[in-house]
Amino acid sequence: MLVLGTTNQGKVRELVDLLAPFGIPCRSLAGLAGAVDVEETGDTFAANAALKATGQAVALGAWVLAEDSGLVVPALGGAPGIHSARFSGPAGGAGRDVVDARNNALLLERLAGLDGRDRAAHYACHAALADPSGRVVATSHGTCGGMIATSAAGAGGFGYDPLFVVPEYHRTFGELASDVKALVSHRGRALRALIPAIVRHLAAAS
Numbered sequence: 001m002l003v004l005g006t007t008n009q010g011k012v013r014e015l016v017d018l019l020a021p022f023g024i025p026c027r028s029l030a031g032l033a034g035a036v037d038v039e040e041t042g043d044t045f046a047a048n049a050a051l052k053a054t055g056q057a058v059a060l061g062a063w064v065l066a067e068d069s070g071l072v073v074p075a076l077g078g079a080p081g082i083h084s085a086r087f088s089g090p091a092g093g094a095g096r097d098v099v100d101a102r103n104n105a106l107l108l109e110r111l112a113g114l115d116g117r118d119r120a121a122h123y124a125c126h127a128a129l130a131d132p133s134g135r136v137v138a139t140s141h142g143t144c145g146g147m148i149a150t151s152a153a154g155a156g157g158f159g160y161d162p163l164f165v166v167p168e169y170h171r172t173f174g175e176l177a178s179d180v181k182a183l184v185s186h187r188g189r190a191l192r193a194l195i196p197a198i199v200r201h202l203a204a205a206s
Contacts (some may be wrong), residue, residue: 002026005038005052005066010158011108011187015065018182018191022168022199028067034060045069045082045126046139053130060134061132063202065194069125069187071160073148075118076110084159100159104152107163119148123164123186127194129201138197142189157181 004026005014012028019026029035038055042048044201045068045071050065056107071085080103111119122145129138144166154174162174166184173181182188 001062002061002198003032003057003062003064004028005064008158010096014178014182014185014187015067015191017178018188019195019198022195024198024202029056032060040068040082042068043082045124046128046141047124048082049128050130050136050139052137053128054134057132058134063132063205064130065127065198067125067127067187067190068152069123069190071107071121071123071164073107073111073119073121073122075114079110080107096158098179104160104163107148107160108150114206121146121164123160125186125190127190129194129198131201131205137201138194140185140193142191142192142193144184144186144189148172155197184185 002024004012006012009028016026036055036059038052040048040051042051046154048068049066053064056066057064064142064186070082071080088106091099099118123144124143126141127139128136130136146167147165149163149165149172154162156175156178157173162172164173166173169176
């Protein structure tokens, strides 16, 4: 069994869909006894992915796949970056949809008056696989370039997806079908690069 080191249901759906064709049984941290809160103290996506994978693996004594991802906007000095999920501040008890809407509103506010290349952005994802002892045995990363729209479009995806335009499709992640997004997204690219290692290690452990 592979534990997905997240309770974010949007991420869980994407990860499960990516792993399903390979017959890898997995579950999220939601409701999992023994799961811990891992403080994301790293200063990079890679560092936080490793922290989450190793922390949960040791606590659960299980194989854990964790990832850290976010939106990077050069015109904002790389923000929201590793703070993407809390760009507008702590959740303060608000639901994920409310926080996403708040983050998107702040992003549009910060980019107001900018156009063209100044609205360029990319999504980045770093993933880490840890064994039950907490040792990271494989890592990967993926990116997806795009632009930030001036208004939201589409009800799909989560986070900044309704604002993130993929130039090749002239659509936001919020408008793209989930299978199309999986092909081009940062998370899809990072996970596909890691799947051979996941299959190899879990097969050897079974």
